[in-house]
Amino acid sequence: MTIEISGSKESAVEKFTVRRITESDLGDFRELRLEALRLHPDAFGASYDECTLKPLHFFAKQLRNSHVFGGFDLHNTLQGMIGVNRSSLPKLSHVASIWGMYVRAEMRGSGLSSRLMEAALEVASSAKTVKLSVVTTNRAAYALYHSFGFTEWATDTAALCVDGVFHDEFLMRLDSESGS
Template identity: 65%
Template sequence: MNTFSVRRISRCELDEFRSVRLEALRLHPNAFGASYEDWCQKPTEFFAERIDTDNVFGGFDSENKLQGIIGISCSTTPKLRHVATIWGMYVRAEMRGTGLAKLLMKAALEAANSVSTVKLSVATTNYPAQALYRSFGFREWAIDVAALYVDGVFYDELLMRLDLKADECSKKPLFDGNLL
């Protein structure tokens, strides 16, 4: 049985975060808008700023090794501060299917308590990730055709959203707070 702890990544875990983020970008270039070639040239301070400005969570195994990451960015502009965006969701291959992805998503959504909408995008070919997001109540609202261009191939992205606050028309909660 795998036991994990999920917590916000701190600056003292910066090197581990950088390593896992670059691993994700290198191994799965069609799953992220960011590119390995670009991010591997970024200075350490770039990664530190992500940790400082966004909520970046890590999933750690029983030996305290970082096995997965997720970021959630909340807008600070007046017209968009009700929206947060999930980015960089990644779980190492040997940890997939263990429940770690659910724990990471739960932590990210709990950090989004001041927003009414959480958005994300996922490759249309990434069925396991889509199933995870749907299990939390995310719904498809559009397909971004040819969103990414990787090694001569275009990839579509499914745009999904989760409305956390009550729907003004029905006054029914769209998300009941039960994350598991």
């Protein structure tokens, strides 16, 4: 899907493409994932120090085990990502999980976050429930998820510990009447 967004800083029309990230994008995916973990350690369960040591096939496995969508700019540079997966266990297969949402600072406010969420929710549309978590201090992400109908169902106190500092997370969900 190609998305055109009006109202950029130069008042021109910006274009970006949202598509599934494939193994041909593996190096860019790894780079963006590590950037997200380095710049926002309180927003992700994975850590930069741990993941920077992982071999490339670790990231390839993430792409195989999840639907991971990327937002690419006019120069085909990966500027944002979101992952969605479902359990293969029959008792949990009705639940999809959103993970790894990240958009580079220069693309925030462009509409890319919304388009990434739309792509993830389209893949998860057959799920009865879509779940995600967001650190309680990330008000922009919370507002985005809320705008898509996600509701807070719990607060996970001290969900993450980063450099000895504990961070709480809101657990959010989107329930569908039609999910299977």
